[in-house]
Amino acid sequence: MRAGPRTALLALGTACALGLGRFAQGLVAPSMREDLHWGLTEIGVLTAANGGGYLLGALLTAALAARAGLTRTFRLGMVLCCAGLALMACGDVQGLLMAGRALSGLGGALVFITGALISPTRAFFAGTGLGMIVSAVVVGPFLDDHVDRWPGAWAMLAALALVCCAASWSAARTAAEAPTRARPAVPRHLTSLALVYLLFAAGYVSYVTFLTAYLADRQVPVLQATATWVVIGAAVVIAPRVWRSWPTDARLLAVLLALVGAAAGLVVISTAWPVVLLSGLVYGVTFMMVPSTVTGIARGTVRPDVLAATLGALTVVFATGQALGPWLAAEVAELTAPWTALGWTVVLCGAGAVVALSVHRSPVTTRPDA
Numbered sequence: 001m002r003a004g005p006r007t008a009l010l011a012l013g014t015a016c017a018l019g020l021g022r023f024a025q026g027l028v029a030p031s032m033r034e035d036l037h038w039g040l041t042e043i044g045v046l047t048a049a050n051g052g053g054y055l056l057g058a059l060l061t062a063a064l065a066a067r068a069g070l071t072r073t074f075r076l077g078m079v080l081c082c083a084g085l086a087l088m089a090c091g092d093v094q095g096l097l098m099a100g101r102a103l104s105g106l107g108g109a110l111v112f113i114t115g116a117l118i119s120p121t122r123a124f125f126a127g128t129g130l131g132m133i134v135s136a137v138v139v140g141p142f143l144d145d146h147v148d149r150w151p152g153a154w155a156m157l158a159a160l161a162l163v164c165c166a167a168s169w170s171a172a173r174t175a176a177e178a179p180t181r182a183r184p185a186v187p188r189h190l191t192s193l194a195l196v197y198l199l200f201a202a203g204y205v206s207y208v209t210f211l212t213a214y215l216a217d218r219q220v221p222v223l224q225a226t227a228t229w230v231v232i233g234a235a236v237v238i239a240p241r242v243w244r245s246w247p248t249d250a251r252l253l254a255v256l257l258a259l260v261g262a263a264a265g266l267v268v269i270s271t272a273w274p275v276v277l278l279s280g281l282v283y284g285v286t287f288m289m290v291p292s293t294v295t296g297i298a299r300g301t302v303r304p305d306v307l308a309a310t311l312g313a314l315t316v317v318f319a320t321g322q323a324l325g326p327w328l329a330a331e332v333a334e335l336t337a338p339w340t341a342l343g344w345t346v347v348l349c350g351a352g353a354v355v356a357l358s359v360h361r362s363p364v365t366t367r368p369d370a
Contacts, residue, residue, distance in 0.1 A: 009171035011127030013078065013115040016164035017108035018288075019131015019233070020157050021081045022050055025101070026208045027139045027229060028154060030216045031147040036092055040210065040341060044330030046101050047209045051323025053084075053102035057109025058315035062308045070114045070308075074172040077110025078165040085161050088154035100154075109319065113311050116295050118174050122240055125292045129236025129284065132229060134160060140226030186313040187302060192358045193253075194317045197294055199355065200257055201321030203348025204287050206329040207264045208232075210341040217338055218271045228280040235284025240292070242285055248296035254356035256293065259286045261349035264342045291318070297359070 029043045036042075057077070064073045084104030090096045115124055138160070139153045186194045215225045246252045263283035266275050294314060302310045329344035 006171045007119055007121050007123050009168050010115055010119045011124050011130065012164040012168040013074065013111045013172075014125055014127035014288075015131035015134070016078060016081050016161045016168075017104075017111040017115075018128040019133075020135055020161050020164070021085060021104040021108050022054075023128070023132055023208045024135040024139065024157050025050070026210070026212050027135060027226075028143070028150050028157075029209070030213045031143045031150040031153070033213060035147040035150060040213070040330040040333050040338065041327075043209065043213065044326040044328075046097065047205065047326035048323045049098045049101040050105040050108075051205070051319055051321075051326070053105025053107075054109045055105075055316060055319035055323055056102075057106040058113065058312055058319045060106075061110050061113045061315070062312040064110065065114055065117075065308050070118055071172050071174055073110050074114040074118060075165075075169060077107040077112075077114065078161075078168065080104070080107025081111065082158055082161045082165055083107075085154055085158035089151045089158060091151050105319075109315055112291075113308065113315055115172075116311060117308055118172060122292045122296065125288045126237045126240050128288050129233040129239070131160075131164075132233030132236065132284075134233075136226050136229035136233060140222060140229065144222045185306075185309055186317070187310065190298065190301065190310070190314070190359075192355060193294060193297060194314060196253060196257070196352045196356045196359060197290075197314055197318050198321040199348045199352035200260070200290050201318040202325030202328070203321075203345045203352065204260055204290070205322050205325050206341050207260075207283060207287075207345045209326045210329070210333070210338075211267065214267070214338055214342060215271060215276065220271055220273075220276070224273050224276070228276050231277055231280040232284035235281050236288050239285045239289050243289055248293050248300070250297075250356050250359040253290065253293050253297075253359060254353045256286045256290050257349045257353035257356055259283075260290070261346045261353065264345035264349070268339050268342050268346065 025047065032038060033043060061073065081104050084100045084102070084107060087096050087100030087103065135157060138156055142156065143149055143153055212225050212229070243252065259282055263279045263286070266279040269275070295311060298310050298314060299307060325344070329341045332344065333341040
């Protein structure tokens with residue numbers, strides 16, 4: 001299979017694992033909240049469960065890849081994502097809802113790490129946007145004025161994930177050798193990069209978790225909220241082209257995080273539709289480029305035989321922040337005001353931008369102990 005079509009099919013991995021498996025919750029959450037009489041805390045706990053599953057997957061990926069190979073690990077992750085979304089369609093059973101989000105997170109980590117190793121280009125990350133666009137177009141109109149339909153929305157997302165799984169199945173085949181070091185570890189020279197990733201993970205996810213609910217609380221029409229989601233997804237798709245002339249370094253990382261924080265700040269200031277659309281555009285064109293840039297920096301500073309373990313360790317850091325961030329943001333918002341859930345993104349991503357300036361790249365050949 002040629003590189004172009006293969007990359008496009010592999011990108012369905014992030015479309016499933018992230019666009020459908022993680023971020024689509026932001027579309028369904030307002031209906032669940034209204035129908036089940038939930039507060040922001042319950043939505044934050046669901047997101048935290050997804051982050052916890054992602055954390056477990058990050059801990060397991062390198063070992064699984066070393067034992068079963070990249071291809072089988074990628075495919076297993078896709079299947080788990082589908083299963084997790086299907087569980088969410090089972091109705092108001094708290095245990096199943098938590099298990100569904102955790103299972104989607106677990107599968108998402110397997111797909112994200114192995115896919116980044118298999119894919120020849122960073123267009124792999126752009127698949128997330130496709131998943132967001134499709135979920136917005138399908139789920140948004142389905143739930144409009146029918147909040148009790150949320151189990152059906154999850155069933156639709158599971159069906160879309162199954163299509164992604166089937167389409168990417170053959171593209172995941174690779175002759176690459178399995179990594180030889182299975183234990184995740186962050187090299188010493190990448191500790192500042194890990195801190196940036198932690199701050200980003202804890203901050204960025206609050207935006208996509210609470211944006212739709214925040215807009216609904218301010219009587220923003222569902223059509224406008226759906227359009228914003230489509231804008232975010234479309235911006236994710238074009239993001240690799242927007243940033244392709246920038247070197248993969250600390251400067252790019254700092255700019256990306258600063259813009260993610262600024263995007264969230266725009267919505268805090270105003271929910272006028274042009275402002276919200278601008279916020280979605282800026283957020284979409286930046287947030288998935290952060291994992292891409294972190295992956296690129298790691299790829300250029302560690303040996304190939306420990307790359308999977310290094311990416312696994314960085315993903316553990318990322319998953320930790322992603323699990324704790326939404327829950328803490330929701331708790332703060334419940335005690336103060338709803339807008340602070342988005343202010344959380346502004347503060348943490350802004351701090352991450354400052355720390356990113358201390359990240360440096362070291363040639364692989366100078367880090368034999370990495």
